[in-house]
Amino acid sequence: MLLENVQLAFGAVFDPYTLVLMVLGVGAGLLAGAIPGFTIAMAIVLTLPFTFGMDPVRGLATMISVFVGGLSGGLMAGILTGIPGTPSSVATTFDGFPMARSGRPGLALGIGVWSSFSGGIISAILLMTLAPRLARIGLEFGPWDYFALVLFALTITASLAGNTLLKGVIAGALGVLVATIGEDEINGVARFDFGIDALKQGFAFLPVLVGLFAFSQLLSDVRDRVKATRAIADTGDFVVRIEHRNAIREVVTYWGVVLRSALLGVFTGLLPGAGSSVSNILAYDQAKKTSRRPEKFGSGVPEGIVAPESSNNATEGGSLMTMMALGIPGDVVTAIMLGALLIHDVVPSPSFIGDEPVLAYSIFLSFFLANFIMLGLQAICLRAFVLVTRLRMYILAAIILAYCAFGIFTLNNVVFDLWTLFIFGILGFTMKTLGFPLAPMILGVVLGDIAELNLSRAFAISSDLTHFVLRPWSLFFLLLAAFSTGFPLYQRDRQRRRWTRGYAPLMAAALSLPMFMMGGAVRPTIGTALLLWAMWTAWRRFHAGWAIPGDDRRAGSR
Amino acid sequence: MSGPNRDTVTALVLLVACGTFFWATTRIRDLGFETLGSAVWPRAVLVVLTLFTLVYLVRSLVSGAPPPALEEAPAGSGIRGWLSHYRNVLVCFTLFGVFLLTLPYLGMLIGGVLFVFASLVLLGPRRPRRLLLHGIIALAAVGGMWLIFTFGLKVILPPGELLRLG
Numbered sequence: 001m002l003l004e005n006v007q008l009a010f011g012a013v014f015d016p017y018t019l020v021l022m023v024l025g026v027g028a029g030l031l032a033g034a035i036p037g038f039t040i041a042m043a044i045v046l047t048l049p050f051t052f053g054m055d056p057v058r059g060l061a062t063m064i065s066v067f068v069g070g071l072s073g074g075l076m077a078g079i080l081t082g083i084p085g086t087p088s089s090v091a092t093t094f095d096g097f098p099m100a101r102s103g104r105p106g107l108a109l110g111i112g113v114w115s116s117f118s119g120g121i122i123s124a125i126l127l128m129t130l131a132p133r134l135a136r137i138g139l140e141f142g143p144w145d146y147f148a149l150v151l152f153a154l155t156i157t158a159s160l161a162g163n164t165l166l167k168g169v170i171a172g173a174l175g176v177l178v179a180t181i182g183e184d185e186i187n188g189v190a191r192f193d194f195g196i197d198a199l200k201q202g203f204a205f206l207p208v209l210v211g212l213f214a215f216s217q218l219l220s221d222v223r224d225r226v227k228a229t230r231a232i233a234d235t236g237d238f239v240v241r242i243e244h245r246n247a248i249r250e251v252v253t254y255w256g257v258v259l260r261s262a263l264l265g266v267f268t269g270l271l272p273g274a275g276s277s278v279s280n281i282l283a284y285d286q287a288k289k290t291s292r293r294p295e296k297f298g299s300g301v302p303e304g305i306v307a308p309e310s311s312n313n314a315t316e317g318g319s320l321m322t323m324m325a326l327g328i329p330g331d332v333v334t335a336i337m338l339g340a341l342l343i344h345d346v347v348p349s350p351s352f353i354g355d356e357p358v359l360a361y362s363i364f365l366s367f368f369l370a371n372f373i374m375l376g377l378q379a380i381c382l383r384a385f386v387l388v389t390r391l392r393m394y395i396l397a398a399i400i401l402a403y404c405a406f407g408i409f410t411l412n413n414v415v416f417d418l419w420t421l422f423i424f425g426i427l428g429f430t431m432k433t434l435g436f437p438l439a440p441m442i443l444g445v446v447l448g449d450i451a452e453l454n455l456s457r458a459f460a461i462s463s464d465l466t467h468f469v470l471r472p473w474s475l476f477f478l479l480l481a482a483f484s485t486g487f488p489l490y491q492r493d494r495q496r497r498r499w500t501r502g503y504a505p506l507m508a509a510a511l512s513l514p515m516f517m518m519g520g521a522v523r524p525t526i527g528t529a530l531l532l533w534a535m536w537t538a539w540r541r542f543h544a545g546w547a548i549p550g551d552d553r554r555a556g557s558r
Numbered sequence: 559m560s561g562p563n564r565d566t567v568t569a570l571v572l573l574v575a576c577g578t579f580f581w582a583t584t585r586i587r588d589l590g591f592e593t594l595g596s597a598v599w600p601r602a603v604l605v606v607l608t609l610f611t612l613v614y615l616v617r618s619l620v621s622g623a624p625p626p627a628l629e630e631a632p633a634g635s636g637i638r639g640w641l642s643h644y645r646n647v648l649v650c651f652t653l654f655g656v657f658l659l660t661l662p663y664l665g666m667l668i669g670g671v672l673f674v675f676a677s678l679v680l681l682g683p684r685r686p687r688r689l690l691l692h693g694i695i696a697l698a699a700v701g702g703m704w705l706i707f708t709f710g711l712k713v714i715l716p717p718g719e720l721l722r723l724g
Contacts, residue, residue, distance in 0.1 A: 053711050166614050170572070173607040177579065180600040189587045189596040192579065222646045222681060229682055394646075398677035399699045401654060402670045406703050409666070410713045418658055426651060434568050448603075456594040463593075 009361030012057045013369060021058055022065040022366065026373040029069020030381040031388055033086050034077045035396075040070030040086050041332045042214045046400065048206065048340055049407030056344040056359055061366035063337055064320075068120060068370035071276060071313050072378065075112035076385050079305075080105060087277035088312040091284035095297065095304025102300050110247025111305045113378045115258060118251060119310030120371035122262040123269075123317025128364045131353060134325035138350030141326075143457035144467045148477035150451040153272030153328055156484040157440040165488040167436045175444020176451065178208065185449060186456045198416045203424075206339050207408045207417040208445055211424025212438055213332060214404055218397045219429045228394040242379055250302040257287050257303050258310045265311035269318020272443075275331030276312035283311030317367065324348050324360060328447070332439055335446045343411070472517035479514070483507045498546040505541070508534035565618035572611045576604055649680045665718020670700040 012018065025047065032043035047066045051059030074089030079096035092112060099108040141149070154176070158168030181192045182202015193199040222228040251258060261283035268279035287307035288297045297304050319334045327348040329335035341348055346356060353360040408421045428438055458467065468474050486503070494500045508530045515527025541547075579600070586597040641648070657673040664672065675696035682688060707713045 049707075050711070166610060166617065170607065170610050170614060173603055173610065176603045177600065177607060180603065184596040186594070187589055187592050187596050189589065191586050191596060191600060192582050194582065219647045219650055222650065223644065225646055225681075228646060392682065394681035395678060395695060397650070398674045398681065399695070401650065401677070402674050402700055403703060405654075405657070405670065406666065406707050406715070409715060410707060410711065413714065415658075415661060415716065418661070422651075422654055422658060425654075429647065434564065452599045455599065460593045 005357040005361045006365070008358045009057075009365050012358060012362045013061055013365045015058075018058050018061050021054075021062045022370060023373055023377070025062040025065025026069035026370055026377050027381060027384075029066035029071075030073035030076070030374065030377060031069075031384055032066070033070035033073025033089075034381070034385045035388060039213075039217065040067060040074075040088065041336060042217060042400075043070050044333055044336050045210050045214045046403060046407065048336065049410045051340060052343060052410060056341065056346055057362040059340060059344065060337070060359070060363055061370075063340060064363065064366045065370045065373065067316060067333060067337075068313070068367065068374050069377070071120075071316060072113065072116040072309075072374045073381070073385075074312075075116065075305075075309055076109065076378075076382060079108045079112055080385075088275070088280055088315075089308065090277070091280045091308035092305055094284060094308075095300050095302075098298065099300035099302075099305070104243075104300075106241050106243040107246050107250070108300070108305060109378075109382070110242045110244050111250050111302050112309045113242060113375065114244075114247045114251045115306045115309035116313045117371055117375050118258045119262040119265060119313035120317070120374070121368070122259065122310070123266050123314035124364065124368040124371065126266050127317040127321055127367060128361075131321045131325050131360075131364070134321055135350045135353045138326045141350065141473055142467075142471060143454040143461065144471050145473035145477065146454040147451055147458060148468065148474040148481065149272075149326065149328060150447045150454070152477040152481040152484065153447055154440065154444060155481040156271060156487075157443050158437075159484045159487045164435060164437055165485075168440045171431065171436045171438065172440035172444040175441035175446075176448035177444075178203065178441075179445050179448025180452070185453060198419075203420045204412060204414075204417050205342075205445065206336075206411055207420035208424045209332075209336060209339065209442055210404055210408060211421040212428035212442055212445075215401070215421060215425030216428030216432050216438070218400055219425070220432060221393050222397045228397070229392055231390050231392060242382070251306060254303050254306045257306045260286065260290075261307040261311040262314035265314030266318040266321075268311075269315035269320075269331075270322055271318075272322060272328050275319060275333070276315040279315040280308035280312040283307040313371070320363065320367065324352055324363065325350060327352070327450070329443065332442050335442055338446065472514040475517070476511065476514035479507075479510050483510070495548055498548060501541045501546045501548065502538065505534040505538040508537075563618060566615060569611050569615035569618055573608065573615065576608045576611060580604055580608075646681055650677060653677050653680070661716050661718070663719050665721065666715035667700065667704045668718060668720060669716075670704065671696050674700050 013022075028047070029040070029043055032046075033040055043066050044063055047063055051062055054062070070086065071088055074084055074086035075092050075096065078084040078089040078093040079100050082093055082097040084090045084093050096108045096112060099105075154172045155169075158172050159165055179202075181199060183190055183200060190200045264283050264286060265276070265279045268282065269275070284297075284304065284307050287303045288294050291297065291301075291303055293301070316333070319329070319331050320337075323329050323334040323338055325348075327338075327350070329338045338348060346352070346359060404421060405418055408417050409415070411417055431441070432438060468478065483503075490500050490503045512527040512531040512534065515523045515530065518524070518527075583597045583601050583604070586595075586600070588595055588597070653673055653676050657669050661669050675692055678692035678695060679689065682692065704715065707715055
């Protein structure tokens, strides 16, 4: 069955037209990712209108190619100019730029490219093998569990907003509120139309998303009058040859870092709301902590490039897994992909892989293949990158704004969508200026409908609210939601307050409870392991008086 | 307790919006037979939003707003400083608004070319050679897009009453 599906998907992906689209997609992604201030999500948004007329396999393959290209493109700008092309490659600049400045830009680029490739391939393999299993778990979910999962997705997105948890929660709730405008999906009743006919149908999802994200981003990019008229980045006249052989040798030397960072990336991607902008920093931090020469980090060590680059490419495999197996987008990029699938009347859910095996396996294969195409195209795009960075941001912004209008109109051939784009562009820019993170709002818009639909289904089955805490998966996600809400406080007080020493054991002990409730052999075993770890850690910390590591040194220094 | 600041104003605006939406939920039709009424979910969301906005309001009054990042801070004070700081943004919004308002008359092609040209002129340098370059960029970029969407993707873009270029 698996081989048959792979074979069918192989035929669809390895069609010459699809391959050409993928090559173009990877190339466009590499360039878009390389332009500082131009995010991968924006590149995907701009690709979207071209995919409307394609069949789902081609459309998705093109978008995945842009996605993979964008993730790898960010490293070019980061290494050569010190300005990360995308938030996903912020940590790459920490060691990539110093290595390039010390006279080895070819090696730095090579390590980045091969690490990206390795992370991508590890992630693709995990995607192909684990996504169907995750979908099987998803089939166990009832509406209560789905509702709790959406709640967890929203809380974790808000908590990852860093110091602005409160603003993140408000932005998420605003997003959910926006999703309620228009006809109620369950009863067909119009809501919040304020007497305006166009609002009876509600806002189309993609114009809202493009307005909030791309429109507001472009305006932020041209806000500074001086910067807007300057070249995007000062690349000078680079003549760089990627040192492939030396780079492969370095990547093989640090295979442990590659593997650990890729796994960390996949895990981060699996979490709804956490994307490659988080994983690349986590992987860098882990690599530094476990290195034998942490003091050298920041001066141009290969591990400092290997870790973030293998992690950020791997993250997207994890995000795709959650989207395909559970229908929950992992980040803004997968939210756009979800929108693209919905345009083609394909609704990702736990039964998606079983119902649409060719499409599902085509997505897996495209992700796999795009990594190989990226490897081949990187050297060519390096030359184009130098040319692109000479462009002025105001020119790019004006053209892209017009392009957004063309693309959004294409979606439904309705002028109201352009007004939606405009209104949410203003809203997005205002919120950004006021310090509200936009990712929770975007996920709120996407997940609001899913939450309401499942809540309604839950009430249609039973009005008993105890189902939310008596069903193991629902309890599991509610506990995760509660702990993710407390996570910013934990992060703030870690290494400073004693209560944080009890946070991880308490979380592990709490999560063991739903594991025991799930029954079978494997999950209670995991529950037992979690509980034992929690008890052992709590006992050790209790005997140490819940002391924070380094307390003695601090006391001594006083 | 510090005085009202940017966050206080934002919180108050959000509370007014919450109130308006609460009022609007009373106008949502009740079918009488549904398991979960159409107004229940929006009200639940509004309760959460209002509660967190109240916390935000109290916090803004107690601790004051954090100082804006250096590059985000308007250089001058007063309305003139603010207008100067956000000049490019306001130009883009205004031009895009005008583009949408005139879309029924000018259509996507002419409206798009004028929008891009005006944006380039107002955002970029205004030397005569640049003006010519901006004109060429606007024509080539929007014309190219129009050709791709009209003939490549077979999309019927708004033709506009002026020239009916559909």
